[in-house]
Amino acid sequence: xxxxRGQEGQPVKELQRSLNRLGSLLLVDGDFGPWTxxxxxxARLSLNFPSGLEAxxxxxxxxxxxxxxxxTLTAPGVTFIAxxxxxxxxxxxxxxxxxxxxxxxxxxxIGIGYDLKFADRDKLxxxxxxxxxxxxxxxxxxxSGRAGSHDLLAQVADIEIPLLAAVRVFLDRMLPEHIAxxxxxxxxxxxxxAYRRSALISLVFNRGNDLAGERRxxxxxxxxxxxxxxxxxxxxxLEAMIRLWNPQTERGVIERRxxxxxxxxxxxxxxxxx
Numbered sequence: 001x002x003x004x005r006g007q008e009g010q011p012v013k014e015l016q017r018s019l020n021r022l023g024s025l026l027l028v029d030g031d032f033g034p035w036t037x038x039x040x041x042x043a044r045l046s047l048n049f050p051s052g053l054e055a056x057x058x059x060x061x062x063x064x065x066x067x068x069x070x071x072t073l074t075a076p077g078v079t080f081i082a083x084x085x086x087x088x089x090x091x092x093x094x095x096x097x098x099x100x101x102x103x104x105x106x107x108x109x110i111g112i113g114y115d116l117k118f119a120d121r122d123k124l125x126x127x128x129x130x131x132x133x134x135x136x137x138x139x140x141x142x143x144s145g146r147a148g149s150h151d152l153l154a155q156v157a158d159i160e161i162p163l164l165a166a167v168r169v170f171l172d173r174m175l176p177e178h179i180a181x182x183x184x185x186x187x188x189x190x191x192x193x194a195y196r197r198s199a200l201i202s203l204v205f206n207r208g209n210d211l212a213g214e215r216r217x218x219x220x221x222x223x224x225x226x227x228x229x230x231x232x233x234x235x236x237x238l239e240a241m242i243r244l245w246n247p248q249t250e251r252g253v254i255e256r257r258x259x260x261x262x263x264x265x266x267x268x269x270x271x272x273x274x
Contacts, residue, residue: 002054007032015055017274018063019043020075023167025082025089027272035089042164069171072179072190076273077198080263082170084202084256085112092163099140099156101148108140108148108156111166114174116144127173131165178205185209185219188226195267196231199260203238206256215244235261 003015013030016039020026024039040055047062055063069078086092092112099110107117119127121141128137136159143152182197182204183189189197203219211220218237225234238261242254259271268274 002056003032003060004054005032005034005037012036015040015060015063017075018060018066020079021066021069022046022063023069023078023082023164023171025079025086025092025163025167027088028274029272038093039089042162046164069167070175072194073175073198073201074194076268077194077201078167078171078175079273080198080259080268080271081175081202081205082112082167084206084259085170089163092166096166097160097163099153099159099161101150101153104147106148107146108143108152110140110159111161112170112174114166114169116140117147119144121145127169128165131169132161175201181209185211186223186226192226192231193267196234196264198268199234199238199264202256202260202263206253232265235264238264 001011003011008030010030012032013028015032016024016026016028016030016036019036019039020028022039022043024042026036026039037053040053040059041051043055043063044050044052044059047059049059049062068074073081086096096112099108099116101107102109107115109115114127116124121144124141124144125137128140132140139156139159143156146152179201182201185204186200189200192200200222207219210216211223218241222234222237225231225237238257241257245253247254263271
């Protein structure tokens with residue numbers, strides 16, 4: 001039986017879980033709404049199925065064979081961190097599918113936080129050659145390796161980076177570096193369940209892995225707790241970091257710490273990720 005927009009329930013949840021192994025970044029809420037439908041459209045294209053809006057039996061069977069995207073994070077963990085970067089698949093399509101210039105200190109940014117300021121032509125091609133046409137890479141190379149500007153953004157603003165392409169580069173080229181940084185800060189990472197690994201990798205993805213200084217005291221305390229095997233208080237340290245940001249202007253990062261703490265305590269299901 002085909003699944004389509006407007007349907008609800010456990011079969012839709014199973015579909016959403018399968019779509020997230022491709023990188024669809026959906027909440028597993030059992031509601032076949034517009035973003036699940038958009039994910040089905042993307043999946044049909046990615047898996048070489050005829051175009052359409054429904055998930056028929058053949059597509060569902062094929063999705064069931066898609067492996068976990070990351071053995072360290074699993075699909076729920078990848079979904080958690082990527083959603084923290086772009087908010088949701090809907091927001092990605094609205095705000096991030098075209099190049100942006102997020103801050104005066106950054107370069108032109110594409111995909112899920114991929115800053116062209118830190119990519120020369122060779123790196124850009126290595127990271128994106130499987131996802132983007134050469135002509136697109138050439139255009140992006142012309143604005144890479146330097147700080148952004150309105151003029152540079154105007155040169156590439158019409159380029160579109162598909163969500164699944166952005167997630168694949170995020171998975172293959174960006175996450176491994178941040179997983180390694182997290183392991184350097186927290187050597188006990190591999191002893192944790194995937195949901196707790198995801199909370200720490202999200203933290204390091206956002207803040208880096210430096211543990212020195214007063215502003216990093218909670219991150220240092222987390223390492224001490226992990227080393228001693230006293231795991232439950234880690235969530236309190238994640239929440240304690242909220243002191244560092246202005247609630248009027250930096251609400252996003254405050255809420256990120258709260259979600260990481262909830263993930264640590266309650267697991268993926270509590271955040272509709274599994």
